[in-house]
Amino acid sequence: MIPPTDPRDIHCISVPTPYLVGPVNCYLLDGPSPVLVDCGPATEAAESALRAGLAAHGVRPSDIDTIVLTHHHADHAGGLGWLRRESAALVVGHPFNDLWLRGNSDDLNRQSEFYAWLYRYCDSPVPPASHLLERATDAAAETGYSTLDRPLVEGDSVELGTGLWQVFETPGHAGTSISLVRSDGVALVGDTLLQRISSNAFAEPPYPGETKRHRSLLAYRRSLNRLAALDVSLVLPGHGPSFSDHAPLIARRLRNQEERSQRLLAGIDEGHVTVLALTYLLFPGLAENQLFLGLSEVIGHLDILEEAGVARHGGEAPARYVRS
Numbered sequence: 586m587i588p589p590t591d592p593r594d595i596h597c598i599s600v601p602t603p604y605l606v607g608p609v610n611c612y613l614l615d616g617p618s619p620v621l622v623d624c625g626p627a628t629e630a631a632e633s634a635l636r637a638g639l640a641a642h643g644v645r646p647s648d649i650d651t652i653v654l655t656h657h658h659a660d661h662a663g664g665l666g667w668l669r670r671e672s673a674a675l676v677v678g679h680p681f682n683d684l685w686l687r688g689n690s691d692d693l694n695r696q697s698e699f700y701a702w703l704y705r706y707c708d709s710p711v712p713p714a715s716h717l718l719e720r721a722t723d724a725a726a727e728t729g730y731s732t733l734d735r736p737l738v739e740g741d742s743v744e745l746g747t748g749l750w751q752v753f754e755t756p757g758h759a760g761t762s763i764s765l766v767r768s769d770g771v772a773l774v775g776d777t778l779l780q781r782i783s784s785n786a787f788a789e790p791p792y793p794g795e796t797k798r799h800r801s802l803l804a805y806r807r808s809l810n811r812l813a814a815l816d817v818s819l820v821l822p823g824h825g826p827s828f829s830d831h832a833p834l835i836a837r838r839l840r841n842q843e844e845r846s847q848r849l850l851a852g853i854d855e856g857h858v859t860v861l862a863l864t865y866l867l868f869p870g871l872a873e874n875q876l877f878l879g880l881s882e883v884i885g886h887l888d889i890l891e892e893a894g895v896a897r898h899g900g901e902a903p904a905r906y907v908r909s
């Protein structure tokens with residue numbers, strides 16, 4: 586198969602990250618006012634790679650007119666700290682980015698309390714409060730900025746670079762995830778769809794308008810179904826190469842999720858009834874620093890089973906799951 590050609594007016598700048606996922610893609614959009622989509626993590630290596638990538642296209646950080654955030658994660662938004670010191674760029678993205686990035690102590694405390702509750706819900710040992718706060722402050726400490734200059738929400742159209750982009754809210758990998766689709770079918774999707782890795786749907790606290798835990802994997806599956814129906818010719822993802830034929834890939838991802846849910850339903854039948862026990866069933870020997878990912882994954886699948894009416898839980902500290 587011939588690999589898809591990236592549009593001439595969009596340049597991918599690969600930026601190293603200290604995370605397992607590997608380098609992150611930032612995109613420079615040519616046009617009268619240069620636009621940067623995502624800005625890498627807050628590390629020296631990332632900063633110099635991004636500077637070099639911009640310079641290769643004749644762009645100084647101070648030339649950047651707009652920074653688009655596909656979502657709030659530290660490998661995509663951490664570079665905001667140094668970029669905002671050097672440029673007057675407007676920052677645009679989903680309004681919920683603020684909850685994670687503005688560094689407001691009420692937000693951070695609410696997030697760390699939520700994660701403490703979540704570990705108890707899972708029957709997992711609760712990490713020390715300082716670790717929980719660290720998780721919450723990860724990106725915020727690095728960016729330390731107040732508010733988005735312009736919120737982008739479902740249904741918006743936004744002029745970026747040389748084109749007009751349609752905004753879709755695609756929550757799941759993060760509640761702040763948006764996808765932007767140009768009239769020629771080029772799509773910037775952040776981490777919502779990657780070709781070589783299946784994205785995680787991280788457990789997150791309730792967002793404004795929600796009273797209970799955000800159902801990340803259920804939201805993610807709705808977002809994938811929506812993306813599959815869009816007329817997309819080329820996906821420019823947050824990690825890895827660009828690709829076309831997004832719909833069959835999405836169908837495969839959804840199928841794999843359903844298979845994993847069925848494995849967990851069988852696990853419940855075998856007597857693994859807490860999130861922690863089911864996590865170790867699915868990922869035997871899971872490293873401690875990967876535990877949160879594992880718990881997030883399993884909670885997501887239990888939400889699928891509950892929504893399908895085949896399982897339910899009682900209690901919250903910990904929750905115990907049974908077949909229904």
Ligand SMILES: [Zn+2]
Nearest residue numbers: 656658758776
């Ligand atoms: Zn991410």
